[in-house]
Amino acid sequence: xxxxxxxxxxxxxxxxxxxxxxxxxxxxxxxxxxxxxxxxxxxxxxxxxxxxxxxxxxxxxxxxxxxxxxxxxxxxxxxxxxxxxxxxxxxxxxxxxxxxxxxxxxxxxxxxxxxxxxxxxxxxxxxxxxxxxxxxxxxxxxxxxxxxxxxxxxxxxxxxxxxxxxxxxxxxxxxxxxxxxxxxxxxxxxxxxxxxxxxxxxxxxxxxxxxxxxxxxxxxxxxxxxxxxxxxxxxxxxxxxxxxxxxxxxxxxxxxxxxx
Amino acid sequence: xxxxxxxxxxxxxxxxxxxxxxxxxxxxxxxxxxxxxxxxxxxxxxxxxxxxxxxxxxxxxxxxxxxxxxxxxxxxxxxxxxxxxxxxxxxxxxxxxxxxxxxxxxxxxxxxxxxxxxxxxxxxxxxxxxxxxxxxxxxxxxxxxxxxxxxxxxxxxxxxxxxxxxxxxxxxxxxxxxxxxxxxxxxxxxxxxxxxxxxxxxxxxxxxxxxxxxxxxxxxxxxxxxxxxxxxxxxxxxxxxxxxxxxxxxxxxxxxxxxxxxxxxxxxxxxxxxxxxxxxxxxxxxxxxxxxxxxxxxxxxxxxxxxxxxxxxxxxxxxxxxxxxxxxxxxxxxxxxxxxxxxxxxxxxxxxxxxxxxxxxxxxxxxxxxxxxxxxxxxxxxxxxxxxxxxxxxxxxxxxxxxxxxxxxxxxxxxxxxxxxxxxxxxxxxxxxxxxxxxxxxxxxxxxxxxxxxxxxxxxxxxxxxxxxxxxxxxxxxxxxxxxxxxxxxxxxxxxxxxxxxxxxxxxxxxxxxxxxxxxxxxxxxxxxxxxxxx
Numbered sequence: 001x002x003x004x005x006x007x008x009x010x011x012x013x014x015x016x017x018x019x020x021x022x023x024x025x026x027x028x029x030x031x032x033x034x035x036x037x038x039x040x041x042x043x044x045x046x047x048x049x050x051x052x053x054x055x056x057x058x059x060x061x062x063x064x065x066x067x068x069x070x071x072x073x074x075x076x077x078x079x080x081x082x083x084x085x086x087x088x089x090x091x092x093x094x095x096x097x098x099x100x101x102x103x104x105x106x107x108x109x110x111x112x113x114x115x116x117x118x119x120x121x122x123x124x125x126x127x128x129x130x131x132x133x134x135x136x137x138x139x140x141x142x143x144x145x146x147x148x149x150x151x152x153x154x155x156x157x158x159x160x161x162x163x164x165x166x167x168x169x170x171x172x173x174x175x176x177x178x179x180x181x182x183x184x185x186x187x188x189x190x191x192x193x194x195x196x197x198x199x200x201x202x203x204x205x206x207x208x209x210x211x212x213x214x215x216x217x218x219x220x221x222x223x224x225x226x227x228x229x230x231x232x233x234x235x236x237x238x239x240x241x242x243x244x245x246x247x248x249x250x251x252x253x254x255x256x257x258x259x260x
Numbered sequence: 261x262x263x264x265x266x267x268x269x270x271x272x273x274x275x276x277x278x279x280x281x282x283x284x285x286x287x288x289x290x291x292x293x294x295x296x297x298x299x300x301x302x303x304x305x306x307x308x309x310x311x312x313x314x315x316x317x318x319x320x321x322x323x324x325x326x327x328x329x330x331x332x333x334x335x336x337x338x339x340x341x342x343x344x345x346x347x348x349x350x351x352x353x354x355x356x357x358x359x360x361x362x363x364x365x366x367x368x369x370x371x372x373x374x375x376x377x378x379x380x381x382x383x384x385x386x387x388x389x390x391x392x393x394x395x396x397x398x399x400x401x402x403x404x405x406x407x408x409x410x411x412x413x414x415x416x417x418x419x420x421x422x423x424x425x426x427x428x429x430x431x432x433x434x435x436x437x438x439x440x441x442x443x444x445x446x447x448x449x450x451x452x453x454x455x456x457x458x459x460x461x462x463x464x465x466x467x468x469x470x471x472x473x474x475x476x477x478x479x480x481x482x483x484x485x486x487x488x489x490x491x492x493x494x495x496x497x498x499x500x501x502x503x504x505x506x507x508x509x510x511x512x513x514x515x516x517x518x519x520x521x522x523x524x525x526x527x528x529x530x531x532x533x534x535x536x537x538x539x540x541x542x543x544x545x546x547x548x549x550x551x552x553x554x555x556x557x558x559x560x561x562x563x564x565x566x567x568x569x570x571x572x573x574x575x576x577x578x579x580x581x582x583x584x585x586x587x588x589x590x591x592x593x594x595x596x597x598x599x600x601x602x603x604x605x606x607x608x609x610x611x612x613x614x615x616x617x618x619x620x621x622x623x624x625x626x627x628x629x630x631x632x633x634x635x636x637x638x639x640x641x642x643x644x645x646x647x648x649x650x651x652x653x654x655x656x657x658x659x660x661x662x663x664x665x666x667x668x669x670x671x672x673x674x675x676x677x678x679x680x681x682x683x684x685x686x687x688x689x690x691x692x693x694x695x696x697x698x699x700x701x702x703x704x705x706x707x708x709x710x711x712x713x714x715x716x717x718x719x720x721x722x723x724x725x726x727x728x729x730x731x732x733x734x735x736x737x738x739x740x741x742x743x744x745x746x747x748x749x750x751x752x753x754x755x756x757x758x759x760x761x762x763x764x765x766x767x768x769x770x771x772x773x774x775x776x777x778x779x780x781x782x783x784x785x786x787x788x789x790x791x792x793x794x795x
Contacts, residue, residue, distance in 0.1 A: 066698050089706050096704035107699035111717045124713060125704035173704065 017041045017208050018063065018177055023072035024083075025058055025232075032058045033069070034232040040225070042176060045199050045209040047219040047240065049255055050229035056212040059229070060179050063210065064101045065092050077176050096125070100170030104181040106162045108154035108169070114141065115150040118169045126173055133172070140168040144198070159186045160194070167198070178202060180211040184218045196222030216256055220244050228252045328368035330359040331384065332394035333377040336469075339489060339548040340395045341372075354548045355393045355513075358412060358532075361540055362391070362515075365531030378445070378754060381406060382763065384518050391515045391528065395487070397447055398512040405762075407525035410566075411512030412532055412541060413550075414558040417448050418491050419504040420476060420484040426502045429483055432461065438482040439464050441472035444747065445755040447511060448485045464665070465747050465755075471655065473498055478658055487511070489550055536563065587765060590756045597752035598773045604669055604748060605735045611674025612734070613727070616681025621711070623682065624689050634682070641679035647740055649676055654744040669741035677734055684726045688719035728785035732778045749773060 018040040025033040033055050040046040048056050061067045063074055068085045079094045081087075089096075108117050118137035122128040128136075141147040144164040149157060157165060163183065170178060180199075184192045192215075199222055203209055213219055219226055219240055226243045228236040230251030236243055247253045332341040334351050344350040351372050363370035373389040380392035384406065391409070396402070398411055419440075421429040429435050432451070436459040442448040444465030452463035464481050466472045472484040473494040484491070484501075491503045517525045535541050536559050545551035622634045641649070650672040654663065663671065692715050700710040739750030747755075753770035757763045 064698075064702055066701065089701060089704070093704060096702065099702070101699070101702040103695055103699055105695055107693075107695045109696065109699070109714055109718070111721060120713065121703035121705065124709050125706075169703070 017077060018210065019073075019075040020059070020063065021073045021075070023059065023062060023074065024070045025055075025062065025067070026070045032232055033062070035072070036229070036232070036234055037072075038227045038234055038237055040177075040208045040210055042206045042208045043203050044224040045203050045211065045222060046225045046227065047223040048210060048212045048227050048229060049214060049216075049219060050251065051214065051255060051258060054229040054251070055232040056214075056229055057181060058232075060101075060181055060210065060212045063177075064099055064179055065095055093125075097173055098176045100173065100175035100178045102163070102166045102170050102178065102180040102183060104183075104185060106154075106166040108157075108162055108166055110154050113151050113153055114146065114157070114165050117154070117165060118172050121169070121173050136172060137168065140171055141165070144168050160191045163187070163195070164198075167202075171202075175207070177208045177210065180209065182213055182215075183211055184213060184215045192218055193221075199223075214255065214258070216244060228255065326369055327371045328359075328363035328366055328391075329371045329373050329389035330363070331373045331375040331380055331389035331392045332356070332359075333380070334374055336377060336394055337493075339493070339550055354413075354544050354550065355395065357544045357547075358535075358541065359391065359393050359515075361535050361544070362528050362531050365534065366527060381516060384516055387518060390521065390524060391517050393513075393515045395489075395513055396516050398514045399447060402514070402516060406519050407517040407522045409515035409517070409525055410529050410532055410562070411514050412536070413513040413545070414555060415487040415489055415511050415513065416507035416554075417451065417485055417509040417511065418488045418507055420473065420486070420491050420494070420501050421482065421504065422476060422479075422501050425482065426504070430504055431506065432485070432508055433459055435483050436460050438462065439480070440483045440485055441466055441475060441481040442485045443467075443469055443472070444742070444751065446486075447509070448487075449755075451509060452485060465742075465751070467743050470494070473501065474655070475658075476501055478662065480658070480662065533563070533566065587769065590752075590766070591769070594749065594752055594756065594769060594773060597747060597749040598777065600746070601735065601738050601749040602777060604666070604673070604741065604746070605731065605738050607670045608673035608677060608738070609731050609734055611670060612677035612681045612730075615675065615678035616685055619678060619682035620685035620689060623686050625707070625711075638679045638682060641676055642683075646673070646676045646737060647743060650740060650744050665741075665744050665746050668744055669738075669746045672744075673734060673738060673741065677730060680730060681727065684723045684730070685719060688722040689715060691722055692718050725785045725789040728781055728788065732781050732785075735778055735781070736774065 020036055020038050023033050023036040024031070036055070036059055038046075038048075048059055050056050058067070062069050063076070065081060065086055069083050071083045073083070074081050076095060077098045079098060081095065086092075108114075109120070112120065115134065115137055118140060119130065119133040122133035122136060123130055138147060138150065141150055144167060146157075146161050146164045146168070149161055149165070154162060154165070163186070167178075167180075183195060183199075187195060196218065199209055199211070203224075211219075211223065223240045225238065226236075226240045227234055228243065228249065228251055230249070235249040235251050236247070243252060244256065247256060332351070332353075332355055334341050334343050336342070338353055340355045341351050341353040344352045356372070359372075360370045373383075375383045375388065375392070375394075377394055380394060380396060381402070383389065384392045398408065402408055419429065419432065419435075429438070432440070432455055435455075439462045440452055440455075441464040442452055444467060449463060449465055452461055455461040456463055464472075464475075466475075469486060469490045472481065472486065473491075475481050476484050477498055477500045484494075485508060488503070488507070495501065495503060515525075515528060517528070532541075542551055542555070542559070545555060619634050619638065622630050623638075626634070650668070653672045654665065654668040657663075696714060696718065697710060700714040705713065738748055741748060742751035742754075749770060753766045756769075757766040
């Protein structure tokens, strides 16, 4: 269950990109995850799918070190985290630098401008100079098409703009892995297409993207691989089109019928 | 404008101490005290000797009323008026016995009405009772606004100093630049205010006549100026100080009645004179150990004056100062007091905010024992009156730490409000969504950075409006610190009101000044609420 150099915190190992091994999460007598195992690589967009309650968000939160897990391990670009409570932030620096998270609600800091949201981590967590952080933020915002909103407060942004700013904020420390929770939930169809293109572009920059979604059409159109969860376990995994066009498991079929 | 015909009789010099009696505010006078009696009050104008028919007449008219209501403040204590230890529903004291003498002389039954000392004048005009007698000091302002009886007791303003200082501080002039305590709003206080201008004495005003002496013994003040009756009472109780033999001033206790009650006042005077003549008053004063040769001289002088041929005086009562004049007189002191209120409130709020933030942070982030300890602090502070806390801080802890009054006021109010502020901040901190905190964590910020950069600033926005409201409350609660001798706006207003004998103009002025300070803050709170709610 643990590698020789495993600790309660995060340790560096030789594993590549993301590897989730036999992940168990239990709340009291309730088993949320029952041995989830899957992996993801840079350059690909991986969708974690499943009906409500399947455990998708728990997987995402475990990878992001926002919640403890009871057994198993998670390795990101050689940095492992073993079972047990979430270690103090001081022990998670390596992991935090490798993983960016975009929350379903975007979770922008309402009291800070767009630019300050994006430069916050580089300046305070990475110790960059403000000018370097600003240059990086401006470049990111420009690439995401929201540079003109750099000085706006989050409450003045549209849903799509807010999401792109949240992506820019997550990308500012240049993480290898980007996690996104239900990124299409608040977007109209046109914006979903734009988001899909953006995800492809990010993957092309040699990042790994894990998106939790139950949006079958989006997954079919824009992701490379799909991991289907049901009752806390992986029931099907494979290339997106293959999984969605030829579902092998009842949970995948339920997902498709729910979407239709 | 006052007549000074009886200067020798009421020779006087100054001050009024009103009585020792009072615990609550005493009467101040705006001007340097003068002790002449105006003609209007010379009951002896006409019938200086006891006129049986007059008494009979008044008795007859009084029969219909039967009860003779007299007001006094039992908080003032012996020998004036105090609750009877054997039966606290009854009162005892020389003022009690004199009022009984008067009632009996009028053929009526005395009935005691408890009234705060500072409210005696207002209450008597409201007809809450016929006469107020509780160590009420004779003074011009009193005579201008009310019917006042002839003086029935002569008191002396005396200096009390610590034993070790007895040779050093024999007179008021020797106390230049030193702290001298007294009851707020009395003639003694006015004497000190005049001395402040003249020789730089630092007057310290108290709301009662007990703590000036305990603070003298404790070294907080260097002298106390008050009536000799009060000084001697405190000396018996506390010891450790001496009363300087040379009186600073002389004053008289009188009964105060409604202005419209001049006829009854004359009857009361007749009774008082008769009881003075037959030795009844002396007997009462002797039984309360406040009789001495000087009182005998005083009564002799008074009676001699009253038996002189009537002297017609045209120029009678000094008209009370027009309100407009008194406004101009008191406005500077009110504004100064408002400045003290503002500074005190700002300092206390700064302390409250700083401590409040620490308490809130401890309650949100601290380990369980710290959380429990802080919860206990918050509950104890919120569950007990701030007045009590101020007393404990200033007087209760004086053996351990002797804080200056202003510092004690800032600390007392600050620590009290810190408990309330901490609850606002704690609620605000806990109101920041978990997702915001998690988003900050995923960016690699430490917990301290999250508090400083994300959680704290957002919580502050939530807390700002209720904080501003609290500051407005603090501005008003700061009036409580007058109990520990800080003269702020409300206290200054009370002094003003007692002096002019009315709360109308002082009350309105005080309200205007408070509103001028609090309305902008209330508006700020509303603006902030509006601004943040747009988010």
